Amino acid sequence: MATVSTDRPLLGAIEAGGTKFVLATGTADGVIVSRHTIPTADPVSTMAAASDWFDAQPAIAALGIASFGPVELDRRAPLWGHILETPKPGWSNCDLAGHFMSDLGVPVGFDTDVNGAALGEFHLGAGRGTSGMAYVTVGTGIGGGVIVNGQIVHGAGHPEMGHIYPRRAADDHEFAGACPFHGDCLEGLSSGPAILSRWGKTLSDLPAEHEAHCRVAGYLAQLCHTLFASLAVERVILGGGVMKTPGLLARIQEATMNAGANYLPGRSRQSVVMPKLGENAGITGAFLLAEEARSI
Ligand code: ZN
Numbered sequence: 001m002a003t004v005s006t007d008r009p010l011l012g013a014i015e016a017g018g019t020k021f022v023l024a025t026g027t028a029d030g031v032i033v034s035r036h037t038i039p040t041a042d043p044v045s046t047m048a049a050a051s052d053w054f055d056a057q058p059a060i061a062a063l064g065i066a067s068f069g070p071v072e073l074d075r076r077a078p079l080w081g082h083i084l085e086t087p088k089p090g091w092s093n094c095d096l097a098g099h100f101m102s103d104l105g106v107p108v109g110f111d112t113d114v115n116g117a118a119l120g121e122f123h124l125g126a127g128r129g130t131s132g133m134a135y136v137t138v139g140t141g142i143g144g145g146v147i148v149n150g151q152i153v154h155g156a157g158h159p160e161m162g163h164i165y166p167r168r169a170a171d172d173h174e175f176a177g178a179c180p181f182h183g184d185c186l187e188g189l190s191s192g193p194a195i196l197s198r199w200g201k202t203l204s205d206l207p208a209e210h211e212a213h214c215r216v217a218g219y220l221a222q223l224c225h226t227l228f229a230s231l232a233v234e235r236v237i238l239g240g241g242v243m244k245t246p247g248l249l250a251r252i253q254e255a256t257m258n259a260g261a262n263y264l265p266g267r268s269r270q271s272v273v274m275p276k277l278g279e280n281a282g283i284t285g286a287f288l289l290a291e292e293a294r295s296i
């Protein structure tokens with residue numbers, strides 16, 4: 001059992017995913033006191049099960065939710081805290097934040113799952129000490145969050161950097177891409193399902209000399225280069241299942257350097273790294289969202 005520091009209030013955290021909800025209590029310094037996972041079923045029963053679990057814990061001062069999307073993040077918008085139009089049955093227009101605000105009676109902080117993970121890595125993980133960083137997960141999809149000057153970048157919606165169009169390699173035009181919206185956007189070329197549909201195996205299961213490794217690394221490197229070039233972030237943190245492929249990070253690091261061609265200012269401060277918080281990035285970020293919500 002973790003020890004709770006007495007000067008930090010107990011906070012609640014939810015990492016709301018498409019297949020599971022991770023629930024936790026802990027503190028803003030990332031200490032997890034208790035943790036529980038429930039499967040994502042329909043919204044009514046999932047949210048009721050989450051409320052029941054929090055009711056059985058010591059009282060929390062605020063709750064942070066890092067949720068699958070798309071979500072409304074503008075606190076002034078009528079649908080703030082809602083999940084928007086989603087193919088996931090029953091979840092469109094679900095008032096996730098509102099449910100817990102009224103059910104638990106505490107302030108609620110709300111953001112996307114990747115922004116939550118970005119916040120966690122920025123304050124307590126691989127992004128510590130930087131002025132700006134991006135966290136990108138490469139798995140079932142490709143999603144990312146950006147922090148500049150200590151703030152999560154929000155705007156018209158939230159960034160969807162997995163859907164940029166990379167420049168295709170000159171000898172790589174046969175595969176049409178797997179994104180249902182864009183075909184050969186980055187996610188359509190380099191996500192787990194895209195790799196599987198193109199080569200019939202996961203990247204980890206393809207031998208090191210297989211062309212898939214260089215192709216995928218090259219396209220992901222274009223995103224890293226784009227983030228350095230457009231946002232001047234110092235660090236790009238790459239997580240998610242595909243990044244567990246042995247050797248992939250090193251290939252991306254080299255391809256990113258080649259893409260930059262020794263041109264970008266501040267390049268000695270730029271790096272592409274793996275997350276430090278691992279599976280806890282999202283839930284840690286949700287504690288930080290809860291801490292922010294206490295002062296809203
Ligand atoms: Zn796309």
